[in-house]
Amino acid sequence: KTCIVCLGELLIDFVPEVNGQALADVTSFQRAAGGAPANVAAAVAKLGGDARFIGKIGRDPFGDFLVRTLDEVGVHTAVVQTDEAKTGLAFVSLRADGERDFLFFRDPAADMLLRADEVQAQWLEDAAVYHFGSVSLIAEPCRTATLDAARRARDFGALVSYDPNVRLALWPSADAARAEILAQLPLADVVKVSEEEVEFLLGVDATTGAQQLLQRGPKVIIITLGPGGCRVVTARQDVVIPGQPVAAVDTTGAGDSFVGGMLYQLVALGAAPATIVDVLAETGAAEQVFAFANRVGAITTTRRGAIPALPTLAEVQG
Ligand code: ATP
Known part of the structure; x- marks a missing residue:
């Protein structure tokens, strides 16, 4: 098996044409395809991997743009288009002080309405890897769709990858976010977090937090450190x-x-849930995987x- 199945939100980010202003002051925005799991699928496809994306969008021009964007980069999509709600929108600005302002239009957004019975079941059977995040855990029915797909993929032998990617503004409260994000850790084999996320989730620094995360079930914890x-x-x-x-x-x-x-x-190393810890402990394996991932992130x-910034395999190896 070689395919990497990502499930979750697919939405439009409106980003300012110039940085350094609060959202209230921005006059001109550019449209960009967004949604973390969709970006992950696009990154895999750009590298030449077998990437699949499962999600839901509105039957509207923004939904059409998103599917076209994933198609163009080579992601196979099983995206349901619905009249029940519109494609989600997020207006984002990078203020002069470096903080980000977010304004979301998701009351609800179509991605939140994905149901378990709409998920492409065959892909869960085919998956070498199933990847999900936490934005699709915020509301039903997509929470159940996300978790049900994770369990099905796991039962078919897939490696389960989870990037909590905390977006507090989308949750009813910080406590609700923390509880739900922690509750799903046992489903995952591989969990990627930032240092700030470890502190938010566990209330301890990342040095001690990594071991605590491992004790909750995942086999590999990756803490990203920016540059x-x-x-x-x-x-x-x-x-x-x-x-x-x-x-940068x-x-x-x-x-x-x-x-x-x-x-x-x-996937190239053939890592499976039962073998990943030993595979990564082999000489040079962790460097092969994570120096490569660092180069992809850096480029x-x-x-x-x-998505427009994603590198090809040749660029990463060059
Ligand atoms: P998010 O994209 O949600 O902020 P994150 O906090 O995990 O996610 P970063 O830690 O900023 O993201 O970046 C992820 C990876 O990208 C890093 O682990 C690193 O490999 C690479 N990277 C990020 N910023 C830089 C940089 N300034 N220079 C070189 N590499 C970088």
Whole structure:
């Protein structure tokens, strides 16, 4: 099996044409395809991997644009178009102080309405990897669709990857976000988090938090360190794989493209739930996977946007 199945939100990000303004002051926005699991699928496809995306969008021009964008990059899609709600929108701005402002239009958005019976069942059987995030865990019915698909893929032998990707503004409360995100850790084999996310989820720093996350069930915890690369923690290893120095211009999508690069390499190594810890402990394996993922993330930061910034395999190897 080689296919990487991603499930979750697919939406439009409206990003300002110039940075450094609060959202209230931005006058001109550019349309960009967004949604973390969709970005991960696009990253895998751009590298030449077998990427599949499952989700739901509105039967509207923004939905059409999103499916076309994934098609163009080579992602196979099983995306339901609905009249029940419109494609989700997020207006995002990077303020002068470096903080991001978000304004979401999801009351509800079509992606939140994905039902378990709409999920392409055959793909869960085919999956080498099933990847999900936490935005699709916020509301029903897509929460059940996400978790049901994870369990089915796992039962067919897939490696399960989970990127909590905390977006607090979308949750009813911080406590609700923390409880739900932690509750799903036992489903996952591989979990990617940032240092801030570890602190938010566990209330401890990332140094001690990594072991606590492992104790909750996942076999591999990856803590991303921005330009510093990443730290990889399993029962057999705890290593920092240094980042690739670049002149970053826009970090949008770096985390997602990092995950895409990582999953692409894990499939290349034939990693399965029962073997991944031992596979990564082999000489050079962790470097092969995570130095590659770091390069994918780094290149993504050198160009604007998420999907338009993704590198090809030749660029990563060059
Ligand atoms: P998000 O995209 O949601 O912010 P994240 O916090 O996991 O996700 P980062 O840690 O910023 O993302 O980046 C992910 C990976 O991309 C890093 O682990 C690193 O490999 C690469 N990366 C990010 N920023 C830089 C940078 N300035 N220089 C080099 N590599 C970078």
